[in-house]
Amino acid sequence: MKILVTGGAGFIGSAVVRHIIQHTQDSVINVDVLTYAGNLESLAQISNNPRYAFAQVDICNRAELDLVFAQHQPDAVMHLAAESHVDRSIDGPAKFIHTNIVGTYTLLEAARHYWQQLDESRKNCFRFHHISTDEVYGDLPHPSDDPRATKTLFTETTTYEPSSPYSASKASSDHLVRAWLRTYGLPTLVTNCSNNYGPYHFPEKLIPLVILNALEGKPLPIYGKGDQIRDWLYVEDHARALYKVVTEGKIGETYNIGGHNEKTNLEVVETICAILDELAPVKHTKLTIKNYKSLITFVSDRPGHDRRYAIDASKIERELGWTPQESFESGIRKTVQWYLANQHWCQRVQDGSYQRERLGIV
Template structure:
């Protein structure tokens, strides 16, 4: 039996991981540590037994140390982060504080508990990072591997790169058992509606514009969050200490194609379920018009990376990881989730401003 702290476990990926781990490892103890900022939502953990939510900041090293000692924690899975690139451009300070200083706070507490005062019990510190630390690819460049040089281009990705380096340093300098995973763009249930897929889905239901940056041809590798959670589980169970593993979805798509799939999915949902027109009367699909009429091209984001792509050869070979969902089916299940959970997302819309 393991005793876990999941930082940021009331957020999008963290909450999905808690659900996954609770189902796969029902005897383990899980403590969620979350500051409950705008993107943290206690409702994400509703219905979960044996999971305790502690509201607190990862920068509070004393709090983290107390939780590690009192709960005999042997595993930290670290999701807590500021993660929205647009917000990092207008307010980078919070990204440096949470992503760099907060990660260092956790590392200090973990070193103190597991090495300085430790009994030799096996431990794990898993750091969840992003492919954005590698920078931007040209159209014919090979995909990011674990040996790709870091070249972050936004305050968000720079802060995540800094945290990655700290995690590496605590392994190589002090011997802390750390593992890092760098993932591609996630989507799925519980994603806060500021990111592309939930934002455009909910805008389509409300008849609001779908603002497309630049020419819409920025390419991302799309990863369903449940595949990501399986990948993290494999890293925890089979990964080597101090190693980095890239976790991708194998679905390299331009943003415009993703948006077109959202439009097609919404139109098909309204065509098959007449009750949606009553629930969402402002949607073009409710009036027999195509959702695609909402597409609006806007000025590109500053420093917008052109292409990301993940080479997951290492994770496949060492861990047996492979994504189970293609984008078409993964988005279809995601759309159904948002249509079935209006009570979850409706209160969050005011926080996206």
């Protein structure tokens, strides 16, 4: 197959592109506008592969999308391009409305126009796979309020109750995708995933921020009491699941993808600190702290902060045979090891040189 991946230079998108090129015989057309979160250095190991092509295109630009579809003739679309940071959506929601809603609409229309021109056999095989988040569901009961809460999980039929501008924009895009199936017959699938972590994660997100701050002896900020619970999914497990869905999933279906790893934010940070104490002991650095855990700092909670997310991923296991290969313990250790071994990548992201060189700024 030829698969058009939007947002393929982002964190999850680059994992998907790497997985397809390294573990299948399919080809990838990576469509990414390269915002601050898009980094082609995350694709360096596959960038010269003849089955990989890159197009710097904004998904809100219909004319350029039409050219990409016409030139590359994809058999499927995997739509990952999105603004995705909740804090940024609170500070400036307009970009999230534009990219996540208007961009998805524009991509749907470009895909529909292309799909309608295909011959019958290719038309029947075409897939539009929309990758979304569990944040569209709002939050779940917290064990501190009700000990029975751990039995309550997000399913594919959970009512949408988004809390932030980010999750509301993703909920809107989910509805658009389903409407294009029902109204126009465009063969769509939707997946909703839990919190991803792993290599090449932009350092504004919790896990890479904690790792890199700790190594520099900076405070490790935790919102509120740190009791917010998330279900953590190793990004390479997610990439495998997404490929399963686009190749084997049933048109019109939704699949929830989770890691079966509910952890509080405080537990996550303390686990990272313990691994760093083992792999990069403070006594071997210039830091003057007792241990990394001593850097933990509690800060004011953000507005509308959901307290608990947890995914029921039994449907994708039952119907497509996917289960995560990594536990949180194995995945977080791999993640810390990757950041310790790839300080050059981290430094270039932190100082902005990955962007300046691309833009020709010295």
